[in-house]
Amino acid sequence: MKERTFTRIFQNGTRLFIVILATYFAVMHQLKGVLGAPNAHVFCPFGGLETLYKFLADGGYIKKIFPATMILFVVVVVLTIVLNRAFCGWICPLGTLQSLFDRIGRFFKIKKVQVPPNVEKYLSSIKYVILVVALYFTWRIGDLVYGPYDPWAAYTHIAGGFEELYDEFLIGSIFLLVGLIGSVWIPNNFCRYFCPMGAFLSIFSKLSPTRIHRNQETCINCKKCDKVCPAQIEISTKPNVSSTQCLACGDCINTCPVDKTLFHSIRGKSPLRWLVYGIAVIAIFFVPVFVTKYLGIWKTNFATAQEVVIDESGALNPYNIRGSMTLEEVTHTFQVPAKFYLEKLNLPQDLDKGRMLRDLGKEYNFEAEIFRELTAEYLQQQQPEQIQEKPVEQQSTGHDMKQEESIASHSAADIRGKTTLGELLDYGLTKEQFQELTGVNMPDDMSIQLKDFADQHGLEREGIREKIIEILQH
Numbered sequence: 385m386k387e388r389t390f391t392r393i394f395q396n397g398t399r400l401f402i403v404i405l406a407t408y409f410a411v412m413h414q415l416k417g418v419l420g421a422p423n424a425h426v427f428c429p430f431g432g433l434e435t436l437y438k439f440l441a442d443g444g445y446i447k448k449i450f451p452a453t454m455i456l457f458v459v460v461v462v463l464t465i466v467l468n469r470a471f472c473g474w475i476c477p478l479g480t481l482q483s484l485f486d487r488i489g490r491f492f493k494i495k496k497v498q499v500p501p502n503v504e505k506y507l508s509s510i511k512y513v514i515l516v517v518a519l520y521f522t523w524r525i526g527d528l529v530y531g532p533y534d535p536w537a538a539y540t541h542i543a544g545g546f547e548e549l550y551d552e553f554l555i556g557s558i559f560l561l562v563g564l565i566g567s568v569w570i571p572n573n574f575c576r577y578f579c580p581m582g583a584f585l586s587i588f589s590k591l592s593p594t595r596i597h598r599n600q601e602t603c604i605n606c607k608k609c610d611k612v613c614p615a616q617i618e619i620s621t622k623p624n625v626s627s628t629q630c631l632a633c634g635d636c637i638n639t640c641p642v643d644k645t646l647f648h649s650i651r652g653k654s655p656l657r658w659l660v661y662g663i664a665v666i667a668i669f670f671v672p673v674f675v676t677k678y679l680g681i682w683k684t685n686f687a688t689a690q691e692v693v694i695d696e697s698g699a700l701n702p703y704n705i706r707g708s709m710t711l712e713e714v715t716h717t718f719q720v721p722a723k724f725y726l727e728k729l730n731l732p733q734d735l736d737k738g739r740m741l742r743d744l745g746k747e748y749n750f751e752a753e754i755f756r757e758l759t760a761e762y763l764q765q766q767q768p769e770q771i772q773e774k775p776v777e778q779q780s781t782g783h784d785m786k787q788e789e790s791i792a793s794h795s796a797a798d799i800r801g802k803t804t805l806g807e808l809l810d811y812g813l814t815k816e817q818f819q820e821l822t823g824v825n826m827p828d829d830m831s832i833q834l835k836d837f838a839d840q841h842g843l844e845r846e847g848i849r850e851k852i853i854e855i856l857q858h
Contacts, residue, residue, distance in 0.1 A: 391659040392638050398666060399480040406477045410540035417708030417740055418692055422684040423448050424540035425528060429471070430581040432457020434530065437523040444696070446526055447847060451683045455676050463668045464585045467648075468592040470665040472575060472582060473633030478536045479575055482567040483633070486614060489568035496611075497569045504616060507577045508629060515580035521823050527847030535560035535574060555842070571614035575631065586628035594656070596625040596632070597649040602642050609636035609646060624652060634658055689713040695850070702759035703849060707742035707752035714741070714755060720762045728758055753801050753835070753845075799853055801845055805837065806830030812856055821851050 412421035425431040431453040435446045439454060460471045472479050489496070499507065518530040531537050531553075538556035541548055549557045563574030575582050600623060609619040615629040619636050637658050640646045648656040656664075676682040686692045689709060695701040705714055715722045715737070722737055731748060741752040799811065805826055808818065815826045824841050834852075838845045 387657070387659055388638060388643075391634075391662055394659065395474060395634065395662055398474060398662075399477075399483075402475060403477040403480050406540070411543045413708070414541070414543040417710070418706045419686055419689060419709070419713070422450070422452075424534075424537045425531070426450050426453050426684045427456065428453070428534075428536060428581075429457040429460040430530075430584075431528070433519065433581070433584060434522045434528060438526060446522070446528060447844075448528060448531075450685065451681060452676075455672060455682065459669055459672045460585070461588055463665065464588045465591050466594065466668060467632065467661065467665055468589050468594045469582075469585050469628075469630060469632045470661075471585065471669070472631040474662065474665045475669055476575075478539070478563070478579075479572060479631065481539075482563055482572045482574060483614065485564045485567040486571040489571075494568055496571065499570065499616060504576075510577050511579050511583040514578060515583040518580050524823065525821060525843070525847060525851065527844045527851075529843060530580065531844065532556055532842040533559065535563055551839075571616075572631065576615055576629065589628050589630075593651045594648060594661075595652070596630065596634075596636065597647060597652055597655075598623055598625075599645045599647075602645045604642055604645075606641060608639045608641065612636060612639045619646070624649075634661075689717045693717060701850075702763060703756050703853075705741070705752075705756045705759060707745070708740050710738050710740055711735070711744065711755075712737040714759065718759050718763065720759055724762055725755065725758060729754065751801075757802075799834070799849055799856070801833065801835030801838075801849070803834050804830060805832050805834065808834070808852065813852060817855055818852075821855070822848060 406427060409421050409427070410424060413423055415421075425448045431449045432455075435449040435454065436457070438444050438446050445451070445454070460475075463471055514530075521529040533555045534553075535556050538549060538553040538560045541553055559574060559578060563572075563578075566573045570576075596619070598619065603620065605620060607620045610617075612635045613619060614633060614635065615627070615631055617625060617627050617630060619625055625636075637646045637648075644655075648658065648661045650656065673682065690700070692706060692709065693700050693702070693704040695704060700718060702718060711722060711725065714720065715725070723733075725731065726733060726735060729748065729750065731744075735744075741755050745752045745754075799808070805818075809815070809830070818826045822837075822841065822843060827837075834849065835845050837843075838848050
């Protein structure tokens with residue numbers, strides 16, 4: 385077997401293995417919940433970039449991000465500096481899925497769309513805008529604001545059903561469909577135009593000494609390399625591929641009919657055989673994973689339900705209850721009798737308490753969020769001395785004394801998804817604080833509920849609610 389053929393099999397086998405492994409974890413997370421398997425963001429290095437500000441500020445992580453994510457982020461940056469955008473061409477599962485659809489199109493001889501260079505240039509700039517916007521609001525709010533728009537997050541929630549995709553990942557699902565089906569005509573279009581991680585890595589790829597070089601003396605100018613390049617780079621006209629859009633996939637090397645005409649090289653002086661390049665990619669990516677796992681640093685999910693719901697102050701926060709937790713886990717963690725939930729929600733006494741809250745919600749027609757509210761209600765009744773009251777602003781708001789006393793009696797924990805924007809103002813949150821937290825001006829309609837506002841603007845409900853509570857409690 386020729387080395388080139390073996391390398392291609394090795395590359396495709398590696399990419400397929402990663403896609404299958406990631407899909408397995410995604411399905412297990414849907415079936416077993418937050419304690420059973422890692423969430424979609426854990427194995428995406430972009431999560432490390434999203435949590436970087438908080439990690440540098442206080443050593444912590446934003447919700448849904450774990451140490452493993454930060455490790456992967458560092459590894460991918462190092463890999464990019466050493467071997468260019470090898471992560472995109474050898475590791476990234478979303479890139480692999482797009483490549484699969486690209487090859488399906490080639491198999492059926494579907495003509496590829498050649499985007500005009502000037503148009504390609506402007507379209508390629510979109511991902512940098514997405515990168516800046518996503519990081520700005522994530523670092524400012526302290527939450528994964530890009531999540532609802534992330535096609536990979538949408539892919540990993542397919543097992544959750546159409547309703548979950550529609551409610552939480554509608555735009556991400558659209559990006560996913562466009563990225564996959566669109567790759568039949570425009571290969572790797574999401575990578576080229578919309579991927580924020582690709583934008584970030586393209587910046588670091590400028591530091592890499594590794595490029596694909598072309599031997600101009602042996603090149604027969606057949607232009608086959610140009611036709612197969614998923615980034616639409618004109619390889620046949622250049623001594624080396626210096627474009628930061630290069631995905632380092634090696635399609636051009638595999639297609640070139642003249643051996644050793646296209647090859648990876650370090651600064652054009654040290655040629656790297658394609659197989660050696662691939663082995664180096666796998667080593668740089670996976671060795672740190674195994675080492676950190678052996679050292680006990682690698683962590684991908686919560687070990688106990690208590691870890692899930694505990695907040696930054698070290699207290700159990702009922703509003704951190706996840707829909708993928710079971711009723712049994714909630715009752716045990718917060719010491720709330722199961723009978724309390726069963727009576728409040730009119731559920732059968734013989735209910736299987738080992739079922740996830742979201743599954744119970746689907747069967748009995750209520751949102752999992754009700755368990756957060758009921759848990760908070762029970763804790764307030766049983767431990768009122770632990771509830772911190774929110775001071776009322778001194779300025780006159782036009783309300784009578786009775787209303788002010790009512791407001792003063794509320795605690796910040798009363799803020800829920802069903803709380804209206806008008807009630808937030810009554811509690812003391814200013815419009816300026818609201819705009820700073822969400823990045824969106826408070827609308828004129830004060831009757832809008834917080835959860836509906838969050839959904840309309842692609843914000844995570846619990847992240848916004850927690851930030852509001854933090855402000856009001858201080």
